[in-house]
Ligand SMILES: Nc1ncnc2c1ncn2[C@@H]1O[C@H](COP(=O)(O)OP(=O)(O)OP(=O)(O)O)[C@@H](O)[C@H]1O
């Protein structure tokens with residue numbers, strides 16, 4: 343299985359995939375930290391979509407100010423994991439490379455397990471990169487914005503950061519697993535990516551807005567409840583439970599198909 | 608040590624209405640080159656996929672290197688394969704593509720570079736696969752098949768897209784591997800090539816095995832053609848009368864008489880001509896080619 347992880351990581355470290363994703367995440371990180379920290383000066387604070395999370399110099403000076411923008415990146419990390427793993431898994435079918443992999447590793451469960459662990463490693467590295475970048479940028483910007491960073495290094499801050507980090511990692515793996523499963527089920531990167539983006543970005547938002555009662559049952563809401571450590575309509579536990587159920591369903595179907603399906607392409 | 612490289616009994620694969628392979632039964636001994644022939648759609652690739660555990664048979668059984676094809680993990684580490692056209696990651700270089708497979712199989716990277724050189728990609732190993740020409744892609748596929756230093760090599764149309772030089776190189780390569788004891792199972796539509804290298808043959812037609820055995824046995828079933836040519840063309844008509852008198856169906860072409868008999872009849876013909884006072888300039892025998900035999904055996908009804 344370690345061999346499979348090694349092989350998968352070799353495919354993922356190709357520059358075109360790595361640099362593009364690192365580029366997107368860096369751009370978003372710089373954008374968010376700049377916006378958040380520049381606008382603390384305004385009397386309104388930094389209003390996020392009219393919600394109650396208004397960031398001011400005072401609020402950013404609290405213990406969780408240092409990793410505030412890292413938290414904002416969670417959805418993007420999830421979507422990148424989703425698209426990367428949807429294409430990594432479905433391309434084995436569209437390129438026809440699965441047959442080569444299976445000749446060298448005939449145990450389909452080991453192959454799938456290795457792919458999953460490689461995905462976890464990749465998600466871990468991306469999240470760590472984004473965390474370091476955002477915290478670094480926050481420290482760098484704190485000076486301009488006259489924000490005190492003394493609480494950012496407190497034990498409470500470190501504990502809070504690690505919790506957030508763990509939750510974002512879980513949610514990102516969740517998104518990655520959805521992408522991987524859809525990629526295997528649909529065998530086409532185009533349909534796997536477009537269907538899942540359409541669902542998470544559009545349909546789920548419409549559904550939650552129109553049918554408020556349905557909101558508690560939707561997979562995207564469940565995953566964001568995990569990364570946020572619990573949300574208003576969704577407790578953290580419920581998020582874990584619902585995500586687990588969805589992933590079991592999708593992952594299970596994908597696993598059975600991967601194990602049984604004829605590789606005739 | 609198993610005696611057989613590949614052995615299948617009643618191997619069958621049905622896709623919906625379509626029977627791709629029907630009750631295929633054959634044995635291929637270890638240490639030989641076996642050609643796998645049949646018209647398009649006759650089930651060669653499907654059979655190979657079943658031997659590699661990629662698709663599950665609808666019926667029948669089989670072994671590869673003595674192990675049941677239902678447990679491919681028991682033998683695939685000793686098998687190299689290229690199945691119907693090379694498939695690789697377009698964005699990775701040829702070398703990286705081979706390293707992915709080396710990682711998976713736990714093979715050392717040192718083989719990667721020597722194999723790239725062996726298949727003639729020594730100077731292009733660093734280029735992306737998507738920039739390769741058809742023949743270069745095919746060569747990379749062959750390198751990938753050789754990665755495990757296999758005991759059994761299964762090649763599905765390895766010369767597809769290769770230039771004459773490439774075809775000759777593959778022929779030499781297969782011979783060299785066979786001399787070192789590798790068993791080779793190779794499908795191809797270039798029958799003249801297969802005839803040169805294959806000791807054994809399996810022939811399919813519409814999913815059914817219509818011949819399995821030694822190549823020579825198949826060719827020997829067909830009569831050879833003996834050609835005789837008189838020294839002086841004026842004797843041709845008399846010679847025709849004489850051979851007809853011996854009871855043969857003959858054809859005349861380019862001043863020679865073609866008689867569908869084996870080489871042993873040369874002596875009889877020679878004596879008959881001599882007794883009639885005709886000197887023969889040449890007596891030669893032509894074996895039927897695999898191609899001719901193939902056409903005869905696979906043509907409709
Ligand atoms: N995945 C599939 N689904 C349905 N039918 C299939 C599938 N794969 C192969 N077939 C059918 O099985 C038959 C045998 O195909 P196969 O690819 O084994 O032939 P082949 O001998 O390799 O031909 P070629 O010389 O053209 O490569 C064909 O009729 C083909 O249409």
Ligand SMILES: [Mg+2]
Pocket residue numbers: 651652653691763
């Ligand atoms: Mg074929």
